[in-house]
Amino acid sequence: MSTTDALPLRAVRGEILHFLSDPAEHGAAAWQHFGDGILAIRDGCVAELGPAQDMLAKLPSDIALDDHRGKLVLPGFVDTHIHYAQTDIIASHGEQLLAWLEKYTFPAEARFADPVHAAATADFFCDELLRNGTTTAMAFATVHAASAEALFAAALRRRMRLITGKVLMDRNCPEELRDTAQAGDAESRALIARWHGRERLLYAVTPRFAGTSTRGQMQRAGRLFAEHPDLHLQSHLAENRGEVEWIARLYPEARSYLDVYDRFGQLGERSIYAHCIWLDRADRERMAATGSAMSFCPSSNLFLGSGLFDLAQARALGVRVGIGTDVGAGTSFSMLQTLGDAYKVLQLAGQRLSAASAFHLATLGGARSLYLDGRIGNFLPGREADFVVLDPQATPLMARRMAGCASLDERLFVLMMLGDDRAVAATHVMGEPAWRRGAPPPD
Known part of the structure; x- marks a missing residue:
């Protein structure tokens, strides 16, 4: 029923x-x-x-x-970027982005090869979202298809609106977390057939970020996104200056980090990119023109020392923006605490965030960034x-x-x-x- x-x-x-x-x-x-x-x-x-x-x-x-x-x-809070597989490493001490991945994230995600661990974490994760007033989330799973299965199943039991997908990652990561372009595509298609559009669940094509996918995998991800007009796509973009420099070395033909995703057909409506700190005006204009959205993740940006999000320019150029807790680099599931951090980030950037605008970001703004404002958000x-x-x-x-x-x-x-x-x-x-x-x- x-x-x-x-x-x-x-x-x-x-x-x-x-x-x-x-x-x-x-x-x-x-x-x-x-x-x-x-x-x-x-x-x-x-x-x-x-x-x-x-x-x-x-x-x-x-x-x-x-x-x-x-x-x-x-209205229930909308978290536009969070990692369920990082629940157990929240509040892990002191690294910046790329070192954080190596030291904490990859070892934690390797445990999700065990479906029992994935199911137990998914149940805790969904309960914690609800305990904090979050009823819709766009979440990263891991490279294991069973990790996405576990999260979809947990959300289905709670009747939550949830968007997730198995992570695509075929290079620059530990061997036990590496898929292939072909296998990642096949597993994604099987998950789409099983879960996308089932009750309140939606699928997101999920290349972790451009540094951990080969050109072949990025091409397949863009093709998959284009083949299904109601799919979402989620990834990371321009979070850390060292990361941006690394992507430039991996993709010397691209004008910018954003241009990498653009070249592989990964921009467009229902695509959402976390962080979006180290972008120029041309990047932001391109996101606006394609209908791609940003997830502002203030808590994790402060915690990892990544930089300050420019909300004023995103608004001025018409980019859709939601807010994300980004657990586990984000230090709380609480959208209230995340909004408090957003205010502080923008203060440091010389910008002002009214309380009304903050709560809009956490409700209708988040829904709009996910192209779900006709269903949720008010x-x-x-x-x-x-x-x-x-x-x-x-x-x-x-x-x-x-x-x-x-x-x-x-x-x-x-x-x-x-x-x-x-x-x-x-x-x-x-x-x-x-x-x-x-x-x-x-x-």
Whole structure:
């Protein structure tokens, strides 16, 4: 039975906020806010949203109502770049990108040859996302096809919207993590046939990055992406200056790091590249022209000392941007903490991030970067009813600070600067409770 079959009419009440567009462009017209609102949900999707007084007059008196008055209800967070196989190396001390891969990442990913380990990690990973209010994620698996299988299966059981794919990597990596251009293509096609479009799951062609794939593999990845018009593609781009210099030596014919992907047909709608720090204007213009998106990963960029993302130029040129926790170089699954780091990164870059723009990035902005804004990201009728409930009184410090807030924007700013997983009171997927603070863990 489909996840949306025969789900009952239900409703949630609380302070409700969602975005219709980017506040950086449209100001207060970009969002709807109800101090006391009700979201009505039918068959797992949004039916109607409005002030509680109006909605109570039209809803059945016996409707199942989740009452979250005193808390803030937002669309579920969208994490546009995260590595599930790096869960166990989060907070590993002190390296920059290429050394990080050799010292921590590759040894951790080698363990995913064991399907039992992959399944256990996938279950923990999905539960941790939900505990932090994230209902949609674009995630890297490993080179092992079974690692993608495990993550798809875990997300399917939780009815999450998840995008992943087996990593393509046929050079410059340990032998036990190396596939071939032909085998990587064949395994990807088998996974697409089994998982892509199943319930809320989507497949992403996943060349790790240009340095770990041969030209033959990059060519096959671009061909696969082109053959299926609804596939996604995910990779890494211009994260670290040493990495950029290395790619230039590997591909001397390319104008830039981005041009490598372009030459192999890997730019376009539903392609998303993590980091995108060391790009020039021509690169950003090309991303905008092709509809390719960026994932801004502030926590990992700070942790690995990679550099400062230029959000202002991406916006000015019309590039789609979402936000990613990038666990495990990112140090938290919490989108709230990640937004706090985004504010700090942009401060260092001389740019300003309003709280409204930050929460837009984590919801509708992320959905738009994944070309899923017609399905998730806000509470317009027909959207899938994923939402997170945030408690502004979650800690004594937050409660004390909130008492002095005079506006919604100020309260949102406090949430993203002082909030973490403790601020998440509940997470709902397709209108149904998926995680609730204080509830016993699932069997």
